[in-house]
Amino acid sequence: MAADRDQIRTLVQQPVEALQLELKTWIDPRAADGIAKIVKAIFAIRNRNGGFLLIGFDNASLLPDPYAFDEPVETVFHVDVIQGLVSRYTSPSFEISVTYQDRDGQFHPVISIPEGVTVPAVIRRDLAGNGGKKLLTEGDVYFRTFNTNGTASSARIMPADYADLLDVCFENREADIGRFLRRHLGGVGSAATLATALGLESKSTQLRNRAFAVIGIGKSASDDAMQAAATEEERKRVKDALTMHVAMVLDPIKPDALPTQDFLNRIASSNPNFTGWPVWLDSRGFTDKKSRPYVVDRVWQACLVDLDGGWSQHMEFSRYDPQGEFYLQRVMQDDLTEKVPPGTALDVILMIYRVAEVLAVGTSMGRALGWDIESEAGFAFRWTGLSGRTLRPWVNAFRSFGTSGNQSRSASTDAFVQVPIDTPFSALAPYVASAVAPLFATFDGYIPSAELVENSVRKLIERKMD
Numbered sequence: 001m002a003a004d005r006d007q008i009r010t011l012v013q014q015p016v017e018a019l020q021l022e023l024k025t026w027i028d029p030r031a032a033d034g035i036a037k038i039v040k041a042i043f044a045i046r047n048r049n050g051g052f053l054l055i056g057f058d059n060a061s062l063l064p065d066p067y068a069f070d071e072p073v074e075t076v077f078h079v080d081v082i083q084g085l086v087s088r089y090t091s092p093s094f095e096i097s098v099t100y101q102d103r104d105g106q107f108h109p110v111i112s113i114p115e116g117v118t119v120p121a122v123i124r125r126d127l128a129g130n131g132g133k134k135l136l137t138e139g140d141v142y143f144r145t146f147n148t149n150g151t152a153s154s155a156r157i158m159p160a161d162y163a164d165l166l167d168v169c170f171e172n173r174e175a176d177i178g179r180f181l182r183r184h185l186g187g188v189g190s191a192a193t194l195a196t197a198l199g200l201e202s203k204s205t206q207l208r209n210r211a212f213a214v215i216g217i218g219k220s221a222s223d224d225a226m227q228a229a230a231t232e233e234e235r236k237r238v239k240d241a242l243t244m245h246v247a248m249v250l251d252p253i254k255p256d257a258l259p260t261q262d263f264l265n266r267i268a269s270s271n272p273n274f275t276g277w278p279v280w281l282d283s284r285g286f287t288d289k290k291s292r293p294y295v296v297d298r299v300w301q302a303c304l305v306d307l308d309g310g311w312s313q314h315m316e317f318s319r320y321d322p323q324g325e326f327y328l329q330r331v332m333q334d335d336l337t338e339k340v341p342p343g344t345a346l347d348v349i350l351m352i353y354r355v356a357e358v359l360a361v362g363t364s365m366g367r368a369l370g371w372d373i374e375s376e377a378g379f380a381f382r383w384t385g386l387s388g389r390t391l392r393p394w395v396n397a398f399r400s401f402g403t404s405g406n407q408s409r410s411a412s413t414d415a416f417v418q419v420p421i422d423t424p425f426s427a428l429a430p431y432v433a434s435a436v437a438p439l440f441a442t443f444d445g446y447i448p449s450a451e452l453v454e455n456s457v458r459k460l461i462e463r464k465m466d
Contacts, residue, residue, distance in 0.1 A: 020051025
Protein backbone atom coordinates (compact mmCIF):
# COMPACT_ATOMS: atom_id res chain seq x y z
CA MET A 1 0.00 0.00 0.00
CA ALA A 2 1.71 3.15 -1.19
CA ALA A 3 -0.08 6.00 0.62
CA ASP A 4 0.76 9.52 -0.48
CA ARG A 5 2.56 11.91 1.84
CA ASP A 6 -0.51 14.09 2.42
CA GLN A 7 -2.53 11.09 3.52
CA ILE A 8 0.18 9.94 5.93
CA ARG A 9 0.47 13.44 7.34
CA THR A 10 -3.28 13.68 7.89
CA LEU A 11 -3.41 10.28 9.58
CA VAL A 12 -0.78 11.43 12.09
CA GLN A 13 -2.14 14.93 12.60
CA GLN A 14 -5.75 13.79 13.03
CA PRO A 15 -5.74 10.09 13.97
CA VAL A 16 -9.08 8.32 14.36
CA GLU A 17 -9.38 4.58 14.93
CA ALA A 18 -11.30 2.75 12.21
CA LEU A 19 -11.58 -0.74 10.82
CA GLN A 20 -8.60 -0.04 8.58
CA LEU A 21 -6.67 2.24 10.93
CA GLU A 22 -5.34 1.21 14.35
CA LEU A 23 -3.44 3.25 16.94
CA LYS A 24 -0.86 1.70 19.27
CA THR A 25 1.22 3.23 22.02
CA TRP A 26 5.01 2.85 21.84
CA ILE A 27 5.51 -0.92 21.83
CA ASP A 28 8.87 -2.63 21.51
CA PRO A 29 9.18 -4.77 18.35
CA ARG A 30 12.21 -6.46 19.95
CA ALA A 31 10.31 -7.82 22.97
CA ALA A 32 7.96 -10.80 22.83
CA ASP A 33 4.86 -8.96 24.04
CA GLY A 34 5.53 -6.08 21.62
CA ILE A 35 6.04 -8.51 18.74
CA ALA A 36 2.71 -10.18 19.53
CA LYS A 37 0.82 -6.88 19.60
CA ILE A 38 2.32 -5.69 16.33
CA VAL A 39 1.75 -9.01 14.56
CA LYS A 40 -1.87 -9.24 15.73
CA ALA A 41 -2.60 -5.68 14.61
CA ILE A 42 -0.95 -6.06 11.20
CA PHE A 43 -2.62 -9.40 10.54
CA ALA A 44 -6.04 -8.09 11.60
CA ILE A 45 -5.74 -5.09 9.28
CA ARG A 46 -4.48 -7.29 6.45
CA ASN A 47 -7.50 -9.56 6.80
CA ARG A 48 -9.76 -6.48 6.73
CA ASN A 49 -8.24 -5.76 3.30
CA GLY A 50 -5.41 -3.47 4.29
CA GLY A 51 -4.96 -0.19 6.10
CA PHE A 52 -2.57 1.49 8.52
CA LEU A 53 -1.03 0.95 11.95
CA LEU A 54 0.08 4.16 13.70
CA ILE A 55 2.62 3.80 16.52
CA GLY A 56 3.05 6.20 19.44
CA PHE A 57 -0.56 7.23 20.12
CA ASP A 58 -2.99 6.69 22.97
CA ASN A 59 -6.07 5.16 21.35
CA ALA A 60 -8.38 6.73 23.96
CA SER A 61 -7.20 10.34 23.86
CA LEU A 62 -5.87 10.10 20.26
CA LEU A 63 -2.85 12.09 21.44
CA PRO A 64 0.85 11.23 21.03
CA ASP A 65 2.62 9.35 23.82
CA PRO A 66 6.16 10.28 24.94
CA TYR A 67 8.79 8.35 23.00
CA ALA A 68 9.86 5.32 25.02
CA PHE A 69 13.20 4.12 23.57
CA ASP A 70 16.86 5.20 23.56
CA GLU A 71 17.49 4.35 19.91
CA PRO A 72 16.03 6.47 17.07
CA VAL A 73 12.53 5.58 15.92
CA GLU A 74 13.87 4.83 12.43
CA THR A 75 16.08 2.13 13.95
CA VAL A 76 13.58 0.56 16.33
CA PHE A 77 10.84 0.48 13.68
CA HIS A 78 12.99 -0.03 10.62
CA VAL A 79 11.08 -1.58 7.73
CA ASP A 80 13.37 -4.63 7.81
CA VAL A 81 12.46 -5.21 11.46
CA ILE A 82 8.71 -5.01 10.88
CA GLN A 83 8.87 -6.94 7.60
CA GLY A 84 10.87 -9.62 9.38
CA LEU A 85 8.07 -10.08 11.92
CA VAL A 86 5.48 -10.38 9.16
CA SER A 87 7.57 -12.91 7.26
CA ARG A 88 8.38 -14.94 10.35
CA TYR A 89 4.84 -15.23 11.73
CA THR A 90 2.47 -15.07 8.77
CA SER A 91 1.23 -17.53 6.19
CA PRO A 92 1.06 -16.46 3.43
CA SER A 93 3.56 -13.64 3.72
CA PHE A 94 2.97 -10.16 2.29
CA GLU A 95 4.96 -6.96 1.96
CA ILE A 96 4.43 -3.94 4.22
CA SER A 97 5.98 -0.46 4.16
CA VAL A 98 6.94 1.95 6.95
CA THR A 99 6.83 5.75 6.76
CA TYR A 100 8.01 8.15 9.47
CA GLN A 101 5.87 11.25 9.95
CA ASP A 102 6.65 14.15 12.28
CA ARG A 103 4.20 15.49 14.84
CA ASP A 104 5.26 18.11 17.36
CA GLY A 105 8.94 17.32 16.79
CA GLN A 106 8.57 13.55 17.22
CA PHE A 107 8.54 11.07 14.33
CA HIS A 108 5.88 8.35 14.40
CA PRO A 109 6.02 5.11 12.37
CA VAL A 110 3.09 4.59 10.02
CA ILE A 111 2.97 0.94 8.92
CA SER A 112 1.07 0.50 5.65
CA ILE A 113 -0.54 -2.92 5.16
CA PRO A 114 -1.52 -3.78 1.56
CA GLU A 115 -4.98 -4.59 0.31
CA GLY A 116 -5.82 -7.45 -2.05
CA VAL A 117 -6.05 -10.36 0.41
CA THR A 118 -7.44 -13.50 -1.23
CA VAL A 119 -6.30 -15.97 1.45
CA PRO A 120 -6.52 -14.96 5.14
CA ALA A 121 -3.29 -14.21 6.97
CA VAL A 122 -2.77 -16.93 9.59
CA ILE A 123 -0.28 -17.19 12.46
CA ARG A 124 2.31 -19.73 11.30
CA ARG A 125 4.19 -20.39 14.54
CA ASP A 126 3.84 -20.05 18.30
CA LEU A 127 5.39 -17.20 20.29
CA ALA A 128 5.91 -17.53 24.04
CA GLY A 129 6.49 -14.71 26.51
CA ASN A 130 7.79 -14.54 30.07
CA GLY A 131 7.03 -17.68 32.05
CA GLY A 132 6.19 -19.57 28.89
CA LYS A 133 2.84 -17.80 28.41
CA LYS A 134 1.70 -18.27 24.81
CA LEU A 135 1.31 -14.90 23.07
CA LEU A 136 0.77 -16.16 19.52
CA THR A 137 -0.68 -19.53 18.57
CA GLU A 138 -0.14 -21.32 15.29
CA GLY A 139 -3.32 -21.33 13.22
CA ASP A 140 -4.96 -18.27 14.80
CA VAL A 141 -6.64 -15.70 12.55
CA TYR A 142 -6.97 -12.05 13.60
CA PHE A 143 -9.50 -9.58 12.24
CA ARG A 144 -10.49 -5.91 12.63
CA THR A 145 -14.03 -5.89 13.93
CA PHE A 146 -16.51 -3.90 16.03
CA ASN A 147 -16.66 -4.66 19.73
CA THR A 148 -19.68 -4.19 21.97
CA ASN A 149 -19.54 -0.39 22.09
CA GLY A 150 -19.20 -0.01 18.35
CA THR A 151 -15.50 0.87 18.19
CA ALA A 152 -12.99 -0.97 16.04
CA SER A 153 -10.56 -3.46 17.55
CA SER A 154 -8.14 -6.22 16.50
CA ALA A 155 -9.01 -9.61 17.93
CA ARG A 156 -8.99 -13.33 17.28
CA ILE A 157 -11.72 -13.83 14.73
CA MET A 158 -15.16 -14.72 16.07
CA PRO A 159 -17.82 -16.78 14.25
CA ALA A 160 -19.84 -13.65 13.42
CA ASP A 161 -16.84 -12.15 11.58
CA TYR A 162 -16.23 -14.99 9.14
CA ALA A 163 -18.85 -13.71 6.70
CA ASP A 164 -17.02 -10.38 6.47
CA LEU A 165 -13.65 -12.08 6.04
CA LEU A 166 -14.98 -14.33 3.29
CA ASP A 167 -16.55 -11.31 1.59
CA VAL A 168 -13.16 -9.57 1.56
CA CYS A 169 -11.48 -12.60 -0.01
CA PHE A 170 -14.25 -13.19 -2.55
CA GLU A 171 -14.33 -9.52 -3.53
CA ASN A 172 -10.63 -9.58 -4.29
CA ARG A 173 -11.02 -12.77 -6.28
CA GLU A 174 -14.08 -11.37 -8.06
CA ALA A 175 -15.60 -14.83 -7.73
CA ASP A 176 -19.13 -13.83 -6.72
CA ILE A 177 -21.28 -14.00 -9.86
CA GLY A 178 -23.79 -11.41 -8.70
CA ARG A 179 -21.06 -8.89 -8.03
CA PHE A 180 -19.40 -9.77 -11.31
CA LEU A 181 -22.64 -8.91 -13.10
CA ARG A 182 -22.96 -5.62 -11.25
CA ARG A 183 -19.43 -4.75 -12.24
CA HIS A 184 -20.45 -4.92 -15.89
CA LEU A 185 -24.06 -3.73 -15.57
CA GLY A 186 -24.06 -1.32 -12.65
CA GLY A 187 -24.94 2.26 -13.46
CA VAL A 188 -25.19 1.77 -17.24
CA GLY A 189 -28.11 1.45 -19.63
CA SER A 190 -28.41 -2.32 -19.46
CA ALA A 191 -28.67 -2.15 -15.66
CA ALA A 192 -31.49 0.36 -15.92
CA THR A 193 -33.26 -1.94 -18.34
CA LEU A 194 -32.80 -4.86 -15.95
CA ALA A 195 -34.16 -2.79 -13.04
CA THR A 196 -37.26 -1.89 -15.04
CA ALA A 197 -37.84 -5.54 -16.00
CA LEU A 198 -37.63 -6.55 -12.35
CA GLY A 199 -40.10 -3.89 -11.24
CA LEU A 200 -37.57 -1.85 -9.28
CA GLU A 201 -38.18 1.45 -11.02
CA SER A 202 -40.54 2.76 -8.35
CA LYS A 203 -37.98 2.14 -5.61
CA SER A 204 -35.35 3.97 -7.64
CA THR A 205 -37.69 6.95 -8.05
CA GLN A 206 -38.38 7.01 -4.32
CA LEU A 207 -34.68 6.92 -3.49
CA ARG A 208 -33.97 9.67 -6.00
CA ASN A 209 -36.68 11.93 -4.58
CA ARG A 210 -35.50 11.31 -1.01
CA ALA A 211 -31.89 11.98 -1.92
CA PHE A 212 -32.53 15.32 -3.60
CA ALA A 213 -34.81 16.32 -0.71
CA VAL A 214 -31.88 15.65 1.63
CA ILE A 215 -29.69 17.92 -0.50
CA GLY A 216 -32.24 20.71 -0.02
CA ILE A 217 -32.44 20.16 3.73
CA GLY A 218 -28.67 19.81 4.03
CA LYS A 219 -27.98 22.98 2.06
CA SER A 220 -30.31 24.97 4.32
CA ALA A 221 -28.64 23.53 7.46
CA SER A 222 -25.21 24.26 5.98
CA ASP A 223 -26.10 27.89 5.31
CA ASP A 224 -27.12 28.33 8.95
CA ALA A 225 -24.00 26.58 10.27
CA MET A 226 -21.62 28.48 7.98
CA GLN A 227 -23.18 31.77 9.05
CA ALA A 228 -22.01 31.03 12.58
CA ALA A 229 -18.73 29.21 11.83
CA ALA A 230 -17.21 31.24 8.99
CA THR A 231 -16.36 34.91 8.77
CA GLU A 232 -17.97 37.14 6.16
CA GLU A 233 -14.66 37.22 4.29
CA GLU A 234 -14.44 33.41 4.27
CA ARG A 235 -18.02 33.05 3.02
CA LYS A 236 -17.37 35.64 0.32
CA ARG A 237 -14.23 33.80 -0.78
CA VAL A 238 -16.13 30.58 -1.52
CA LYS A 239 -19.39 32.14 -2.72
CA ASP A 240 -18.87 30.97 -6.32
CA ALA A 241 -16.37 28.18 -5.60
CA LEU A 242 -16.61 24.72 -7.12
CA THR A 243 -18.73 22.86 -4.56
CA MET A 244 -19.91 19.26 -4.42
CA HIS A 245 -23.19 18.57 -2.61
CA VAL A 246 -23.87 14.91 -1.87
CA ALA A 247 -26.80 13.11 -0.30
CA MET A 248 -26.90 9.41 0.51
CA VAL A 249 -30.16 7.75 1.54
CA LEU A 250 -30.45 4.16 2.71
CA ASP A 251 -33.44 1.90 2.25
CA PRO A 252 -35.37 1.16 4.37
CA ILE A 253 -35.62 4.14 6.76
CA LYS A 254 -35.04 3.43 10.46
CA PRO A 255 -37.52 5.88 12.04
CA ASP A 256 -36.65 5.09 15.66
CA ALA A 257 -32.87 5.36 15.34
CA LEU A 258 -31.15 7.87 17.64
CA PRO A 259 -27.95 9.95 17.21
CA THR A 260 -25.88 8.04 19.76
CA GLN A 261 -22.12 7.85 20.22
CA ASP A 262 -22.32 4.22 19.10
CA PHE A 263 -23.83 5.40 15.80
CA LEU A 264 -20.99 7.89 15.31
CA ASN A 265 -18.40 5.27 16.33
CA ARG A 266 -19.61 2.95 13.59
CA ILE A 267 -19.45 5.70 11.00
CA ALA A 268 -15.89 6.56 12.01
CA SER A 269 -14.70 2.97 12.27
CA SER A 270 -16.12 1.92 8.91
CA ASN A 271 -14.51 4.76 6.92
CA PRO A 272 -11.79 3.19 4.71
CA ASN A 273 -9.74 6.43 4.82
CA PHE A 274 -8.69 6.21 1.18
CA THR A 275 -7.53 9.83 1.24
CA GLY A 276 -5.92 12.14 3.75
CA TRP A 277 -9.18 14.03 4.21
CA PRO A 278 -11.94 11.45 3.65
CA VAL A 279 -15.60 12.24 3.08
CA TRP A 280 -17.88 12.07 6.13
CA LEU A 281 -14.84 12.14 8.40
CA ASP A 282 -15.00 11.95 12.19
CA SER A 283 -13.90 15.29 13.66
CA ARG A 284 -14.50 14.45 17.34
CA GLY A 285 -10.75 14.47 17.99
CA PHE A 286 -10.10 17.87 16.36
CA THR A 287 -8.36 20.45 18.50
CA ASP A 288 -10.78 23.15 17.39
CA LYS A 289 -13.95 22.36 19.35
CA LYS A 290 -16.07 24.26 16.84
CA SER A 291 -15.20 21.58 14.26
CA ARG A 292 -16.50 18.73 16.37
CA PRO A 293 -19.91 17.17 15.62
CA TYR A 294 -23.02 18.20 17.55
CA VAL A 295 -26.66 17.08 17.58
CA VAL A 296 -29.49 19.21 16.16
CA ASP A 297 -33.01 17.80 15.84
CA ARG A 298 -31.79 14.19 16.31
CA VAL A 299 -29.14 14.58 13.60
CA TRP A 300 -25.36 14.86 13.97
CA GLN A 301 -23.84 17.86 12.20
CA ALA A 302 -20.26 19.10 11.74
CA CYS A 303 -19.01 22.32 10.16
CA LEU A 304 -15.30 22.48 9.25
CA VAL A 305 -13.74 25.79 8.21
CA ASP A 306 -9.99 26.21 7.77
CA LEU A 307 -8.94 28.72 5.11
CA ASP A 308 -5.92 30.16 6.94
CA GLY A 309 -3.40 29.04 4.34
CA GLY A 310 -1.91 26.13 6.29
CA TRP A 311 -0.77 22.83 4.82
CA SER A 312 -4.38 21.86 4.09
CA GLN A 313 -7.40 24.11 3.58
CA HIS A 314 -11.00 22.97 3.90
CA MET A 315 -14.55 24.23 4.03
CA GLU A 316 -17.28 21.66 4.38
CA PHE A 317 -20.42 20.66 6.22
CA SER A 318 -21.75 17.18 7.05
CA ARG A 319 -24.99 15.72 8.41
CA TYR A 320 -25.44 12.19 9.76
CA ASP A 321 -29.05 11.17 10.31
CA PRO A 322 -29.29 7.72 11.98
CA GLN A 323 -32.57 7.09 10.16
CA GLY A 324 -30.47 6.59 7.04
CA GLU A 325 -29.88 10.01 5.44
CA PHE A 326 -26.47 11.66 5.05
CA TYR A 327 -25.36 14.95 3.52
CA LEU A 328 -21.97 16.40 2.58
CA GLN A 329 -21.16 19.83 1.18
CA ARG A 330 -17.52 20.33 0.26
CA VAL A 331 -15.67 23.17 -1.45
CA MET A 332 -13.38 21.33 -3.84
CA GLN A 333 -9.58 21.54 -3.89
CA ASP A 334 -9.66 23.10 -7.35
CA ASP A 335 -10.50 26.44 -5.65
CA LEU A 336 -8.38 25.94 -2.51
CA THR A 337 -4.98 25.52 -4.14
CA GLU A 338 -2.26 27.88 -5.25
CA LYS A 339 -1.57 25.79 -8.36
CA VAL A 340 -4.41 27.35 -10.38
CA PRO A 341 -6.42 30.57 -9.96
CA PRO A 342 -9.77 30.08 -8.17
CA GLY A 343 -12.77 29.63 -10.45
CA THR A 344 -10.79 28.48 -13.47
CA ALA A 345 -10.21 24.72 -13.36
CA LEU A 346 -11.65 21.28 -12.68
CA ASP A 347 -9.32 18.28 -12.55
CA VAL A 348 -11.10 15.27 -14.08
CA ILE A 349 -9.21 12.53 -12.26
CA LEU A 350 -9.38 14.33 -8.91
CA MET A 351 -13.17 14.54 -9.26
CA ILE A 352 -13.40 10.86 -10.18
CA TYR A 353 -11.42 10.07 -7.01
CA ARG A 354 -13.83 12.13 -4.90
CA VAL A 355 -16.99 10.59 -6.37
CA ALA A 356 -15.58 7.07 -6.05
CA GLU A 357 -14.69 7.83 -2.43
CA VAL A 358 -18.26 8.99 -1.73
CA LEU A 359 -19.71 5.72 -3.05
CA ALA A 360 -17.13 3.57 -1.25
CA VAL A 361 -17.43 5.32 2.11
CA GLY A 362 -21.22 5.53 1.88
CA THR A 363 -21.79 1.84 1.17
CA SER A 364 -19.24 0.92 3.84
CA MET A 365 -21.13 3.02 6.40
CA GLY A 366 -24.41 1.42 5.38
CA ARG A 367 -23.05 -2.05 6.03
CA ALA A 368 -21.50 -1.04 9.35
CA LEU A 369 -24.74 0.58 10.53
CA GLY A 370 -26.63 -2.66 10.09
CA TRP A 371 -28.52 -2.22 6.85
CA ASP A 372 -29.19 -5.56 5.19
CA ILE A 373 -26.80 -6.52 2.39
CA GLU A 374 -29.80 -6.54 0.03
CA SER A 375 -30.40 -2.84 0.80
CA GLU A 376 -29.85 -0.04 -1.70
CA ALA A 377 -28.11 3.30 -1.27
CA GLY A 378 -29.25 6.24 -3.36
CA PHE A 379 -26.62 8.91 -4.04
CA ALA A 380 -27.61 12.36 -5.31
CA PHE A 381 -24.89 14.74 -6.48
CA ARG A 382 -25.11 18.46 -7.22
CA TRP A 383 -22.13 20.46 -8.43
CA THR A 384 -22.23 24.27 -8.31
CA GLY A 385 -19.73 26.91 -9.40
CA LEU A 386 -19.14 25.36 -12.83
CA SER A 387 -19.69 28.30 -15.18
CA GLY A 388 -16.56 29.53 -16.95
CA ARG A 389 -14.43 26.72 -15.60
CA THR A 390 -12.28 24.51 -17.87
CA LEU A 391 -11.06 20.94 -17.57
CA ARG A 392 -7.41 21.02 -16.54
CA PRO A 393 -5.15 18.38 -14.93
CA TRP A 394 -3.65 20.79 -12.40
CA VAL A 395 -2.81 18.11 -9.78
CA ASN A 396 -0.49 16.34 -12.19
CA ALA A 397 0.06 18.03 -15.55
CA PHE A 398 1.53 14.83 -16.98
CA ARG A 399 -1.69 12.81 -16.66
CA SER A 400 -3.39 14.55 -19.58
CA PHE A 401 -6.59 13.01 -20.90
CA GLY A 402 -6.73 15.08 -24.09
CA THR A 403 -9.50 17.48 -23.05
CA SER A 404 -7.74 20.47 -21.51
CA GLY A 405 -9.67 23.59 -22.43
CA ASN A 406 -13.16 22.08 -22.51
CA GLN A 407 -15.30 24.75 -20.84
CA SER A 408 -18.56 24.69 -18.90
CA ARG A 409 -21.21 27.34 -19.46
CA SER A 410 -23.60 25.74 -16.99
CA ALA A 411 -23.73 27.04 -13.43
CA SER A 412 -24.63 23.66 -11.94
CA THR A 413 -25.67 20.11 -12.72
CA ASP A 414 -27.17 17.09 -10.91
CA ALA A 415 -26.67 13.33 -10.99
CA PHE A 416 -28.16 10.31 -9.26
CA VAL A 417 -26.95 6.73 -8.93
CA GLN A 418 -28.33 3.77 -6.98
CA VAL A 419 -25.84 1.30 -5.51
CA PRO A 420 -26.41 -2.00 -3.65
CA ILE A 421 -24.60 -1.56 -0.34
CA ASP A 422 -22.84 -4.93 -0.66
CA THR A 423 -21.10 -3.80 -3.85
CA PRO A 424 -17.35 -4.42 -3.44
CA PHE A 425 -15.06 -1.44 -3.92
CA SER A 426 -13.53 -3.10 -6.97
CA ALA A 427 -16.96 -3.11 -8.65
CA LEU A 428 -17.79 0.58 -8.19
CA ALA A 429 -16.38 1.90 -11.47
CA PRO A 430 -19.63 1.64 -13.53
CA TYR A 431 -21.55 3.50 -10.83
CA VAL A 432 -18.85 6.17 -10.67
CA ALA A 433 -18.98 6.56 -14.45
CA SER A 434 -22.75 7.03 -14.28
CA ALA A 435 -22.46 9.62 -11.50
CA VAL A 436 -19.80 11.80 -13.15
CA ALA A 437 -21.22 11.66 -16.69
CA PRO A 438 -23.70 14.58 -16.30
CA LEU A 439 -20.98 16.73 -14.71
CA PHE A 440 -18.36 16.21 -17.40
CA ALA A 441 -20.93 16.47 -20.20
CA THR A 442 -21.39 20.16 -19.32
CA PHE A 443 -17.79 20.68 -20.45
CA ASP A 444 -18.40 20.67 -24.21
CA GLY A 445 -19.83 17.15 -24.11
CA TYR A 446 -16.79 15.44 -22.59
CA ILE A 447 -17.30 11.89 -21.27
CA PRO A 448 -14.31 10.09 -19.68
CA SER A 449 -13.45 6.69 -21.09
CA ALA A 450 -14.42 3.56 -19.18
CA GLU A 451 -10.72 2.74 -18.89
CA LEU A 452 -9.93 6.11 -17.29
CA VAL A 453 -12.69 5.68 -14.72
CA GLU A 454 -11.76 2.05 -14.01
CA ASN A 455 -8.08 2.90 -13.53
CA SER A 456 -8.88 5.89 -11.33
CA VAL A 457 -11.20 3.89 -9.08
CA ARG A 458 -8.60 1.14 -8.80
CA LYS A 459 -5.91 3.66 -7.81
CA LEU A 460 -8.18 5.10 -5.14
CA ILE A 461 -9.04 1.78 -3.50
CA GLU A 462 -5.39 0.67 -3.71
CA ARG A 463 -4.34 4.05 -2.26
CA LYS A 464 -1.99 4.66 -5.18
CA MET A 465 -3.35 8.00 -6.37
CA ASP A 466 -1.04 10.27 -8.36
